[in-house]
Amino acid sequence: EAQVTQNPRYLITVTGKKLTVTCSQNMNHEYMSWYRQDPGLGLRQIYYSMNVEVTDKGDVPEGYKVSRKEKRNFPLILESPSPNQTSLYFCASALTPGRAYEQYFGPGTRLTVT
Amino acid sequence: DAKTTQPTSMDCAEGRAANLPCNHSTISGNEYVYWYRQIHSQGPQYIIHGLKNNETNEMASLIITEDRKSSTLILPHATLRDTAVYYCIVRPRDNYGQNFVFGPGTRLSVLP
Numbered sequence: 001e002a003q004v005t006q007n008p009r010y011l012i013t014v015t016g017k018k019l020t021v022t023c024s025q026n027m028n029h030e031y032m033s034w035y036r037q038d039p040g041l042g043l044r045q046i047y048y049s050m051n052v053e054v055t056d057k058g059d060v061p062e063g064y065k066v067s068r069k070e071k072r073n074f075p076l077i078l079e080s081p082s083p084n085q086t087s088l089y090f091c092a093s094a095l096t097p098g099r100a101y102e103q104y105f106g107p108g109t110r111l112t113v114t
Numbered sequence: 115d116a117k118t119t120q121p122t123s124m125d126c127a128e129g130r131a132a133n134l135p136c137n138h139s140t141i142s143g144n145e146y147v148y149w150y151r152q153i154h155s156q157g158p159q160y161i162i163h164g165l166k167n168n169e170t171n172e173m174a175s176l177i178i179t180e181d182r183k184s185s186t187l188i189l190p191h192a193t194l195r196d197t198a199v200y201y202c203i204v205r206p207r208d209n210y211g212q213n214f215v216f217g218p219g220t221r222l223s224v225l226p
Contacts, residue, residue, distance in 0.1 A: 033214070035214075040218060042216040042217045042219060043158065043201075043214075044215070045215070059215065092158075098207070100214070101160065103158075106157055107156065107157060108155060108156070108157060
């Protein structure tokens with residue numbers, strides 16, 4: 001089944017403890033992206049990647065890192081999480097950057113930072 | 115700066131057409147109109163997009179005004195499963211450097 005998977009789905013952590021949220025897609029998609037969703041703010045893009053080893057900042061990249069060493073994986077790294085990073089996170093992928101309008105989204109990761 | 119304006123919420127009776135409006139008065143000539151929806155706490159789902167002509171697919175129809183300053187997403191026979199938040203986004207299709215910006219959207223409630 002073609003899908004985007006994220007792990008973990010739920011995570012409660014403490015301020016300053018480094019964490020990684022994994023994202024994997026099995027559709028051989030070139031384009032991948034991370035979003036966060038907060039009440040009243042809609043989805044905001046954190047980082048995106050147009051292909052392996054090519055990443056760029058979205059609207060809210062501060063406090064996050066990403067890497068794209070393999071085509072299928074696009075992990076989101078929080079080096080020193082803070083409470084304002086408590087949010088619902090979505091990973092997405094698209095066949096090519098030119099078809100980024102037709103993104104397939106993962107199920108989401110709900111992160112709480114205390 | 116918001117590029118689109120949508121009503122906060124709308125109701126629709128099951129089986130009726132749901133018409134969701136979107137204003138994008140500052141749309142540029144190379145920008146497309148995209149629609150997504152998000153069913154509660156799931157990832158968003160692409161619905162349809164268009165430039166200036168009306169578009170239809172298996173999910174919905176998109177009507178864009180002649181001046182392109184507004185558009186309407188039409189779900190012809192709404193079902194309870196169409197209850198979701200609907201997002202209207204304007205963006206150049208091939209501008210890889212421009213981010214997708216999802217605003218607050220319209221919360222559509224389909225009522226039995």
